[in-house]
Amino acid sequence: MIIEPKIRDFICTTAHPTGCVQNVKNQIEYTKKQGKKEGPKNVLIIGCSTGYGLASRIAATYTFEAATLGVMFEKPSNGRRTATAGYYNTKAFEQEANKDGFYAKTINGDAFSKEVKEEVIETIKRDLGTIDMIIYSLAAPRRKMDDGTTYASALKTVGETFSNKSLNLRTNEVIMASIEPATEEEISSTVKVMGGEDWKNWIEALYHANVMSEHVTTIAYSYIGPELTYPVYYEGTIGNAKKHLYETSNLLNTMWKEKGLTAYVSVNKALVTQSSAAIPIVPLYIALLYRVMKDRNLHEGCIEQINRLFHEKLNGEAIVDSEGKIRLDDFELRQDVQDEIKKRWELVTTENVKELSDIDGYWKDFYQIFGFGFDEVDYSQDVDLEM
Numbered sequence: 435m436i437i438e439p440k441i442r443d444f445i446c447t448t449a450h451p452t453g454c455v456q457n458v459k460n461q462i463e464y465t466k467k468q469g470k471k472e473g474p475k476n477v478l479i480i481g482c483s484t485g486y487g488l489a490s491r492i493a494a495t496y497t498f499e500a501a502t503l504g505v506m507f508e509k510p511s512n513g514r515r516t517a518t519a520g521y522y523n524t525k526a527f528e529q530e531a532n533k534d535g536f537y538a539k540t541i542n543g544d545a546f547s548k549e550v551k552e553e554v555i556e557t558i559k560r561d562l563g564t565i566d567m568i569i570y571s572l573a574a575p576r577r578k579m580d581d582g583t584t585y586a587s588a589l590k591t592v593g594e595t596f597s598n599k600s601l602n603l604r605t606n607e608v609i610m611a612s613i614e615p616a617t618e619e620e621i622s623s624t625v626k627v628m629g630g631e632d633w634k635n636w637i638e639a640l641y642h643a644n645v646m647s648e649h650v651t652t653i654a655y656s657y658i659g660p661e662l663t664y665p666v667y668y669e670g671t672i673g674n675a676k677k678h679l680y681e682t683s684n685l686l687n688t689m690w691k692e693k694g695l696t697a698y699v700s701v702n703k704a705l706v707t708q709s710s711a712a713i714p715i716v717p718l719y720i721a722l723l724y725r726v727m728k729d730r731n732l733h734e735g736c737i738e739q740i741n742r743l744f745h746e747k748l749n750g751e752a753i754v755d756s757e758g759k760i761r762l763d764d765f766e767l768r769q770d771v772q773d774e775i776k777k778r779w780e781l782v783t784t785e786n787v788k789e790l791s792d793i794d795g796y797w798k799d800f801y802q803i804f805g806f807g808f809d810e811v812d813y814s815q816d817v818d819l820e821m
């Protein structure tokens with residue numbers, strides 16, 4: 435079958451297996467060039483198949499020579515439709531890792547559920563003994579509780595309606611967008627889905643099952659961003675959830691430090707991923723950010739960010755800010771970068787968006803998430819959907 439991208443709103447409903455293989459190979463190549471380092475030997479990555487989680491898995495394998503166990507929520511092909519990109523990425527990663535002699539297994543299921551936690555624990559006991567690092571990189575639209583109740587996360591403001599420029603992802607036009615304030619219920623549901631409760635549940639389950647090593651590090655990913663996007667992100671529903679995630683890191687450190695656990699929140703850079711494309715206003719900010727950071731030679735993708743995390747920020751004692759957070763958004767939030775973005779934000783219109791922002795780079799990254807747009811891949815070739 436010849437596969438083409440099919441875009442619906444902010445998502446591509448097809449994925450290209452050969453392109454996903456290429457994506458994974460490129461990330462492995464980049465990591466190999468950064469060199470190896472002593473580090474955790476058995477790593478669990480929750481949300482391992484795309485974006486920051488996939489980059490973490492690749493970087494852990496090829497930096498620390500770690501065995502990795504991943505958790506993801508992805509769909510295989512049904513013979514007619516393609517699998518999801520995360521599914522192809524993971525197959526590609528497992529093949530490459532196994533070929534290079536590394537253990538890599540993946541559990542495809544709902545990370546919020548008790549069953550998946552139990553399956554992970556059984557797998558650790560059977561194959562690895564204990565885990566030394568746990569990366570929590572979930573980005574989920576909803577969470578189903580064990581009693582069947584479902585909470586949905588909302589991307590809304592807290593308090594007042596917020597209007598600002600945004601990118602119409604269908605037409606590339608710069609438009610005005612308004613984001614409505616969330617109800618109390620939407621705020622608390624978003625915290626349920628994207629806050630720290632499930633992270634804590636994971637740590638408790640792993641601890642009680644005796645599968646954490648004596649010294650274990652756990653890292654959850656977060657975002658803050660510039661004041662420009664505060665109403666929609668940092669001070670919005672998702673920001674509330676991220677504050678809860680941070681409070682959970684403090685709680686985990688209080689509860690388990692003596693038992694050898696250290697918990698961090700790492701604040702990462704804004705990047706095009708399946709999740710960030712869904713947030714209004716943010717894609718236009720990302721397109722401007724890419725331009726300004728590329729012009730200054732500061733641009734990083736997920737794999738560059740996580741390599742920097744492992745090589746520079748987690749050297750013995752982690753390098754953290756005054757609140758104990760790891761800051762991989764340090765380049766993004768540099769004064770000169772943000773001043774330039776502010777200037778361009780005022781000026782940007784449909785007519786000049788190509789000049790002022792890196793909208794082409796935005797779309798290139800977007801397509802590549804789904805395995806499209808790699809020069810090395812011949813997209814006119816028939817491919818096997820099952821890979």
Ligand code: NAD
Nearest residue numbers: 481482483485486506507545573574655656657704705707
């Ligand atoms: P992503 O959409 O690329 O990845 C999400 C991962 O979660 C996938 O592996 C997916 O399979 C998995 N997943 C989703 N629901 C699941 C479920 N119920 N059970 C098991 N797995 C599930 O997202 P991303 O952008 O890489 O985000 C990962 C983390 O990084 C999030 O916490 C996000 O807030 C944070 N972050 C993202 C950005 C950004 O700009 N993209 C910036 C800073 C921090």
